[in-house]
Amino acid sequence: MQQALQNMKVIDLTQVLAGPYCTMVLGDLGADVIKVEKYPHGDDSRIMGPYVEEESYSYMMANRNKRGIRLNIKEEAGLGILLDLVKTADVFIENFRPGVTKKLGIDYETLRQLNPGLIYCSISGYGQTGPYSQKGGYDIMAQGLSGLMSMTGEKNGRPVKNGIAIHDIAAGMTAIYSILAAYIHKLSTGEGQYIDLSLVDSGLAWTVWESAAYFGAGEVSRANGSAHRVTAPYQGFPTKNGHILVGAGNQKLWEKFCRDVIEREELIHDPRFLTNSERQANLEELEQVIQDVLIQEDSQHWLTKLDEAGVPSSPIYSYDEALNDPHIRSRDMVIEYDHPLGGRIESLGFPAKMSKTPGQVKRPAPLLGQHTKEVLAELQYSEEKIRALEENKII
Amino acid sequence: MQQALQNMKVIDLTQVLAGPYCTMVLGDLGADVIKVEKYPHGDDSRIMGPYVEEESYSYMMANRNKRGIRLNIKEEAGLGILLDLVKTADVFIENFRPGVTKKLGIDYETLRQLNPGLIYCSISGYGQTGPYSQKGGYDIMAQGLSGLMSMTGEKNGRPVKNGIAIHDIAAGMTAIYSILAAYIHKLSTGEGQYIDLSLVDSGLAWTVWESAAYFGAGEVSRANGSAHRVTAPYQGFPTKNGHILVGAGNQKLWEKFCRDVIEREELIHDPRFLTNSERQANLEELEQVIQDVLIQEDSQHWLTKLDEAGVPSSPIYSYDEALNDPHIRSRDMVIEYDHPLGGRIESLGFPAKMSKTPGQVKRPAPLLGQHTKEVLAELQYSEEKIRALEENKII
Numbered sequence: 001m002q003q004a005l006q007n008m009k010v011i012d013l014t015q016v017l018a019g020p021y022c023t024m025v026l027g028d029l030g031a032d033v034i035k036v037e038k039y040p041h042g043d044d045s046r047i048m049g050p051y052v053e054e055e056s057y058s059y060m061m062a063n064r065n066k067r068g069i070r071l072n073i074k075e076e077a078g079l080g081i082l083l084d085l086v087k088t089a090d091v092f093i094e095n096f097r098p099g100v101t102k103k104l105g106i107d108y109e110t111l112r113q114l115n116p117g118l119i120y121c122s123i124s125g126y127g128q129t130g131p132y133s134q135k136g137g138y139d140i141m142a143q144g145l146s147g148l149m150s151m152t153g154e155k156n157g158r159p160v161k162n163g164i165a166i167h168d169i170a171a172g173m174t175a176i177y178s179i180l181a182a183y184i185h186k187l188s189t190g191e192g193q194y195i196d197l198s199l200v201d202s203g204l205a206w207t208v209w210e211s212a213a214y215f216g217a218g219e220v221s222r223a224n225g226s227a228h229r230v231t232a233p234y235q236g237f238p239t240k241n242g243h244i245l246v247g248a249g250n251q252k253l254w255e256k257f258c259r260d261v262i263e264r265e266e267l268i269h270d271p272r273f274l275t276n277s278e279r280q281a282n283l284e285e286l287e288q289v290i291q292d293v294l295i296q297e298d299s300q301h302w303l304t305k306l307d308e309a310g311v312p313s314s315p316i317y318s319y320d321e322a323l324n325d326p327h328i329r330s331r332d333m334v335i336e337y338d339h340p341l342g343g344r345i346e347s348l349g350f351p352a353k354m355s356k357t358p359g360q361v362k363r364p365a366p367l368l369g370q371h372t373k374e375v376l377a378e379l380q381y382s383e384e385k386i387r388a389l390e391e392n393k394i395i
Numbered sequence: 396m397q398q399a400l401q402n403m404k405v406i407d408l409t410q411v412l413a414g415p416y417c418t419m420v421l422g423d424l425g426a427d428v429i430k431v432e433k434y435p436h437g438d439d440s441r442i443m444g445p446y447v448e449e450e451s452y453s454y455m456m457a458n459r460n461k462r463g464i465r466l467n468i469k470e471e472a473g474l475g476i477l478l479d480l481v482k483t484a485d486v487f488i489e490n491f492r493p494g495v496t497k498k499l500g501i502d503y504e505t506l507r508q509l510n511p512g513l514i515y516c517s518i519s520g521y522g523q524t525g526p527y528s529q530k531g532g533y534d535i536m537a538q539g540l541s542g543l544m545s546m547t548g549e550k551n552g553r554p555v556k557n558g559i560a561i562h563d564i565a566a567g568m569t570a571i572y573s574i575l576a577a578y579i580h581k582l583s584t585g586e587g588q589y590i591d592l593s594l595v596d597s598g599l600a601w602t603v604w605e606s607a608a609y610f611g612a613g614e615v616s617r618a619n620g621s622a623h624r625v626t627a628p629y630q631g632f633p634t635k636n637g638h639i640l641v642g643a644g645n646q647k648l649w650e651k652f653c654r655d656v657i658e659r660e661e662l663i664h665d666p667r668f669l670t671n672s673e674r675q676a677n678l679e680e681l682e683q684v685i686q687d688v689l690i691q692e693d694s695q696h697w698l699t700k701l702d703e704a705g706v707p708s709s710p711i712y713s714y715d716e717a718l719n720d721p722h723i724r725s726r727d728m729v730i731e732y733d734h735p736l737g738g739r740i741e742s743l744g745f746p747a748k749m750s751k752t753p754g755q756v757k758r759p760a761p762l763l764g765q766h767t768k769e770v771l772a773e774l775q776y777s778e779e780k781i782r783a784l785e786e787n788k789i790i
Contacts, residue, residue, distance in 0.1 A: 048604075058609070058611075061603050148558050149711050160548055173568045174747050212455070213450075318617070319542035319609060
């Protein structure tokens with residue numbers, strides 16, 4: 001079956017999560033991704049557990065559909081190999097701290113001379129410019145700086161982080177779409193370009209409703225447990241055996257919820273809860289009234305009644321419950337494939353179900369240096385030369 | 396200046412956040428996005444405050460760079476207009492509940508007959524298939540079902556939601572890249588295709604590290620305040636006047652932190668904190684020891700010392716602090732442009748800084764029906780016909 005990016009070649013010098021997530025998705029969609037890992041130990045995520053036969057599962061989950069080579073680019077011979085590769089590529093992506101590529105001789109100005117059509121994407125914590133550009137920036141720093149942490153947690157509680165490395169993912173996702181847009185430009189003009197993106201900016205760009213509240217009314221969004229910013233009741237509640245979500249997002253749903261779910265029709269006429277504004281203003285009382293009812297029965301009891309009443313609801317799953325839910329399984333969000341060390345391994349599936357060019361697993365994540373010889377052979381390096389590079393600790 | 400998607404035409408029947416975020420980014424990158432709003436009141440987000448001159452700021456923030464028409468597609472004449480538009484488009488995107496497009500006569504099978512090159516993207520809460528496909532699914536339901544909420548919050552506390560509508564954004568971001576990939580396929584083959592994606596799947600696909608822990612070791616990630624899953628200390632701490640983040644992500648940084656920041660060199664040799672494993676195992680004690688020191692001085696005092704020592708750190712900003720930070724401003728993450736009712740308004744900037752085809756604001760979000768006549772004129776509708784459509788409450 002055809003894949004959308006089957007003519008795209010990517011040279012990937014990124015590691016850990018943001019960049020590798022980007023290039024994994026490009027690989028899922030058909031790109032030839034050559035992951036260049038540093039000599040001697042490779043991607044830093046290789047030391048993140050858990051392990052199977054000494055291979056990192058964390059590495060495996062973020063690096064399928066790539067070929068891997070190991071390369072010492074601090075040596076001239078290694079740098080030369082990288083430059084040879086760049087000449088053959090559409091996309092180059094790196095996540096060194098700003099300024100490092102210049103020292104290594106692989107900055108955009110240098111590489112565009114070799115390949116004017118190159119799309120060169122830099123991912124960093126804070127971006128290539130601005131007063132913090134030289135700071136070391138990781139996901140949680142970005143969560144702190146963007147305001148995201150301050151909006152997450154219990155009301156008046158400590159700031160807590162988002163359950164996943166959300167700014168890493170944000171940068172990876174932003175890299176995907178900007179690289180694809182640049183590739184579309186290249187397809188019609190032959191021109192490459194430089195893309196500078198940061199963890200901080202990428203996550204901040206997602207605060208759409210929060211920016212509306214601030215720019216429009218000077219209102220600062222703050223953590224509020226699981227409650228919605230403007231609609232009530234629209235949040236999690238404890239039950240006898242867990243937590244569920246109730247989304248009575250408008251007046252009609254609120255009335256259905258009172259009448260058909262918790263069977264407290266009098267609440268509809270309760271002056272504290274007459275309209276959404278009043279329910280918001282008296283949120284703590286509202287929470288207590290609803291909680292007192294829901295706590296008396298199991299989650300499943302309420303989820304069934306909510307479904308019957310047509311009130312949006314959901315279990316609040318632990319992560320293992322999520323991955324084993326029949327709906328999520330039916331959507332192929334858990335897939336299996338073979339790994340040379342891991343055997344039959346499980347992995348997350350493809351979120352976009354594309355009818356003509358679906359995501360595919362063509363290969364598992366590479367072992368360190370697994371494709372070095374194969375890739376060098378494609379560059380017409382002789383076996384003898386490859387042997388010498390090995391002996392000189394270049395590959 | 397050229398834009399990457401300047402030849403792409405998008406017909407957008409989505410509303411609220413996931414779809415509009417996608418089409419806003421396509422518009423930022425140059426696509427001609429025609430937002431088709433339902434008759435008579437338009438996008439549901441138009442009733443979300445705050446307001447400026449009765450125009451919703453929330454709507455404005457998610458809909459720049461689109462032209463807007465109002466259309467009653469439940470009437471044959473209105474449907475006809477939509478079908479005429481579809482014939483001219485590259486992309487069609489909708490977020491009705493699964494099955495509704497078929498009833499409306501605008502499902503993929505129907506539209507592909509008119510335009511075989513059409514890329515048709517459906518966004519829904521749970522996807523077009525599977526046991527929950529017919530349920531109403533909003534962002535928070537997806538956060539509950541995917542396990543994301545259970546991984547967010549205080550250790551052993553209530554699940555809390557992510558600060559932003561993260562699954563809505565996830566679906567929007569996934570829509571962007573899958574539409575661009577499908578467009579790349581179309582550019583080389585002329586073929587369109589169908590894309591089915593859901594809020595749940597799109598966010599779940601981001602749980603990379605968590606899936607590694609689960610698939611690799613059966614370990615279920617759970618909420619843990621602001622603390623890192625495997626590295627310590629790597630989290631938020633209270634200071635005299637706020638909270639800061641400290642990311643002593645490896646042994647060297649931990650030792651620097653003890654020696655140069657909190658000046659407690661003896662902690663390096665404390666048997667409870669010798670290695671990362673021991674620091675993780677004794678996390679509560681570690682937190683207490685560090686907190687007791689940090690609480691004695693202001694955030695700025697510690698941030699300066701952390702910077703000097705080269706230990707990654709960050710303030711934990713409230714959202715207004717974030718938007719007014721000099722670095723974030725220097726990255727043009729807050730931009731200004733004119734809106735016919737709002738005057739000079741502020742908005743979030745473009746996270747990807749593309750050198751050749753940068754994001755641009757060419758127009759503010761449309762007023763309801765602002766471009767109806769302009770778009771119909773492009774379809775060669777006469778003024779007379781347009782007047783009749785108005786009288787018949789079609790537009």
